[in-house]
Amino acid sequence: MEPKLPISVVSPVDLGRLIRELQAIDNTLSQQDLRQDEVKVPKTSKLLDELVELNKADLSHPTHRQALQEFLTDLRAHTPVVHISFSADPSPLFVGKVMTWLRQEVHPTVLMTIGLQPSIGAGCLVRTTNKYFDFTLRANFEKHHDLLMAKLREVNATPTPTLIPGVPEGVAA
Amino acid sequence: MTIWWLYFILALLGAAGIAFVWLIVKLKNGAGGGKAKRNPQDSLEDAANQDVEHIFNEDFREELRNRGRLHFEKIIGENAMFLQQDLRLTTSQLNEYMKTEIANKLQEEFKKYEESIMDAKQLAIESIQKTNAAIDEQRKQMGIQVQQEIVAEKKQLVKRFEDNMADIINHYVMAAIGDQIDLNDQLEYILADLSANKQAIMEDITNGA
DSSP states (O other), rough: OOOOOOTOOSSSHHHHHHHHHHHHHHHHHHHHHHHOOOOOOOOOOOHHHHHHHHHHHOTTTTTHHHHHHHOOOHHHHHHHHEEEEEESSSOHHHHHHHHHHHHHHTOOTTTEEEEEEEGGOOOOOEHHHHHHHESHHHHHHHHHHHHHHHHHHHHHHSOOOOOTTTTTTHHOO | OOHHHHHHHHHHHHHHHHHHHHHHHHHHHHHHHHHOOOGGGGGHHHHHHHHHHHHHHHHHHHHHHHHHHHHHHHHHHHHHHHHHHHHHHHHHHHHHHHHHHHHHHHHHHHHHHHHHHHHHHHHHHHHHHHHHHHHHHHHHHHHHHHHHHHHHHHHHHHHHHHHTHHHHHHHHHHHHHGGOHHHHHHHHHHHHHHHHHHHHHHHHHHHHO
């Protein structure tokens, strides 16, 4: 059965953190096994808990730990990474929703790095391996340049100046 | 004409003087010449001459001389008076002539001067008119050029505005309501854009590396 990656694992940094944590746990449990002590799984992070729960693994078993390590190492080496920039720091809920969509629609193990560009205003910038997608409001305005010009001429054709539709009166003043 | 009259009067006076001298000389010669011709045949003549001399003695001659002197003085005085009158007349005529000539000359000069002034005035007027026409033309051309530059500038401004309109509106919208836009509100819009470009993203992810 193919291992799965939880939604909370978003970036390669999270993946690296999981790998290090898993290695530490594996070392601890191996030493306990060598000392023939009672195997007691140390307290794990929330990310690792979600990973273990999602894959129905038992960290006390070396084979499960080994499989998870191999899976994560393989992901770090080969899984695609998408970089998305926003105008503000997104909330975890927002990141989760975007990540869910990416995992469902694009790739089941895709990772995402988040950038911050306040000049974007609204929307986002998506950068994949070789491509760059501009989903900002400015790009949308440029795409609808003719519509904007038509509206502008329509406004100019009217005898009295009117407020821009959609903009509050106080702001326009 | 007056000059010729003056010459004529002077010639007349000269001729009268010469005639008077000739008369005196003749009288003297007549008195002394009879003594030289003393021949017997002329005894009667001598007697006559003696009578004549007796008649025309020194007193009579002196009387004649006085009369002649007086007459000559009278003639001289009359001629001087005539000459003076003529001179006055000539002077007055000359004055009139000079006045007329000077007036004519002055009028001619004034006329020429006036003509030259009129010509200069005309030239100045033509020059001013040409200058005005050139200035008008230049002003017109400058106005056209300024108008063209204004239109070009306006077009350039409009073009720049149209080219950068997306940035301008984006900047305006962000300045106006940027702080009111939440990322959670944009989620639907972002997911819609991602869905619209899903195929390209997937192709790049699967084939890009």
